[in-house]
Amino acid sequence: MEAQLKALMVATQAGDRSAQTQLLTLLAGRLRAFFCRRLAGDLSQAEDLVQETLLAIHMKRATYDPKLAFTPWAYAIARYKLIDSIRRSGGRRSIALEDAGDLLADDNPEEGAVRQDVANLLNRLPTRQRTLLRDVKLHGLSMEEAAERAGMSVTAAKVSVHRGMKRLMKEVSDEDL
Amino acid sequence: MKTSELIEALAATDSAPVRPIAPARRLVPAAFVGALASLVILVLWLGLQPLDEAAQTSWFWMKAGYGVAAALAGLALTLPLSRPGGRPGAAGFLLAAAALATIWMMAMHRVMGGGGRGLWLGHTWMVCPWRIIALAAPIWVAAVLAMRSLAPTRLAMAGAATGLLAGGLSVVVYGLYCQESAAPFVAVWYSLGLAVSVAAGAVLGPRLLRW
Numbered sequence: 001m002e003a004q005l006k007a008l009m010v011a012t013q014a015g016d017r018s019a020q021t022q023l024l025t026l027l028a029g030r031l032r033a034f035f036c037r038r039l040a041g042d043l044s045q046a047e048d049l050v051q052e053t054l055l056a057i058h059m060k061r062a063t064y065d066p067k068l069a070f071t072p073w074a075y076a077i078a079r080y081k082l083i084d085s086i087r088r089s090g091g092r093r094s095i096a097l098e099d100a101g102d103l104l105a106d107d108n109p110e111e112g113a114v115r116q117d118v119a120n121l122l123n124r125l126p127t128r129q130r131t132l133l134r135d136v137k138l139h140g141l142s143m144e145e146a147a148e149r150a151g152m153s154v155t156a157a158k159v160s161v162h163r164g165m166k167r168l169m170k171e172v173s174d175e176d177l
Numbered sequence: 178m179k180t181s182e183l184i185e186a187l188a189a190t191d192s193a194p195v196r197p198i199a200p201a202r203r204l205v206p207a208a209f210v211g212a213l214a215s216l217v218i219l220v221l222w223l224g225l226q227p228l229d230e231a232a233q234t235s236w237f238w239m240k241a242g243y244g245v246a247a248a249l250a251g252l253a254l255t256l257p258l259s260r261p262g263g264r265p266g267a268a269g270f271l272l273a274a275a276a277l278a279t280i281w282m283m284a285m286h287r288v289m290g291g292g293g294r295g296l297w298l299g300h301t302w303m304v305c306p307w308r309i310i311a312l313a314a315p316i317w318v319a320a321v322l323a324m325r326s327l328a329p330t331r332l333a334m335a336g337a338a339t340g341l342l343a344g345g346l347s348v349v350v351y352g353l354y355c356q357e358s359a360a361p362f363v364a365v366w367y368s369l370g371l372a373v374s375v376a377a378g379a380v381l382g383p384r385l386l387r388w
Contacts, residue, residue, distance in 0.1 A: 012192070013194065013195050013196075013197060014194050015192060015193060015194030015195075016192075017188050017192040018188075020187070020188055020192045021184055021185070021188045024184040024187065024188075025181070025184055028180050028181075028184065047180060050180055051178070051180055051183050054180070054183060054184065054187075055183070055187075056328075056388075058187050058191070060261070060327075060328040060388075061195055062195040062196065062197060062198045063197075063198055063200075063259075063260050063261065063327050063328040064197060064260075064261075065197055065260065066197060072261075072262040073260070073261045073262050074261075075262070076261035076262030076263075076330050077261045077328070077330065079330070080261065080330035084387065
């Protein structure tokens with residue numbers, strides 16, 4: 001996903017009109033989900049913020065550096081617009097407590113496109129190894145717990161995780177995501 | 178307006194190619210122009226000290242070095258903060274800390290050699306920090322204008338970083354007038370001017386850097 005969005009952004013910067021439309025349309029869907037989740041389902045407010053963010057992304061498109069990842073840039077703008085709107089409304093907006101962490105987090109690498117990329121990559125591994133990696137690296141289980149769940153010895157689990165990571169690294173560098 | 182209409186309208190009216198901006202290309206010239214303005218103000222307001230004599234002394238260069246280090250640290254912190262999602266790197270913080278540590282070590286070294294209150298207070302301690310802040314103001318304004326053409330998303334931090342950049346350059350400019358020569362004086366009063374400049378940037382940033 002990141003690769004696709006980034007390619008579209010680079011084309012947009014070069015003046016490609018259809019890439020621009022495609023990029024903003026793709027982003028609109030993601031941003032809608034992003035804001036809805038954080039505004040406890042206030043749809044009209046979320047839609048306003050989607051538009052504000054799209055406009056900001058458009059106006060500030062020259063500040064995107066193609067050497068860097070695109071998704072964090074775009075979501076930093078979304079987060080900025082969200083915080084700005086909350087500040088403007090005097091902070092009276094109610095945010096569900098469980099979402100407060102998301103709101104305050106200044107960088108969320110698992111956001112949207114990145115999460116999708118990770119899932120795609122993981123899907124290329126054999127099922128057992130995938131589950132193991134997900135348990136250890138994403139869900140934060142200890143190696144012992146994960147090994148027990150996978151029904152293998154701790155040593156075997158360690159080796160499997162290590163090989164899995166190596167393979168993922170290789171796939172990423174081959175693709176240059 | 179529906180979101181899809183907005184997207185169409187943007188495509189129809191504005192899809193001109195843009196060149197990715199290098200923030201340094203905006204900030205460095207702005208800081209330079211600001212520093213020049215501040216120098217003009219200094220000349221008209223207080224004048225310069227005899228520079229050919231001052232240039233022979235180590236204290237003149239000590240103050241200039243302190244200002245340059247602070248300004249570079251400020252620039253290093255400002256650049257990443259001028260972009261969405263940018264986080265200030267360790268280099269800027271380290272440079273600022275190193276500059277502060279160095280000036281304080283020089284101050285302590287000097288105080289150990291004896292000398293008393295005069296080393297700390299000099300002749301101008303009442304006015305020095307205020308003058309540094311006043312001379313930082315035009316530089317800060319220029320830097321903020323440059324930042325507004327970029328896209329900072331952490332406004333307080335970005336304001337503080339531009340405050341350090343402006344304060345550091347202001348120290349360099351003020352050093353062209355100020356004849357205080359003791360490291361303890363510089364460590365306290367110059368640093369106070371810098372600190373207020375950073376704090377003012379942090380307070381004003383969220384208001385003036387909004388976009």
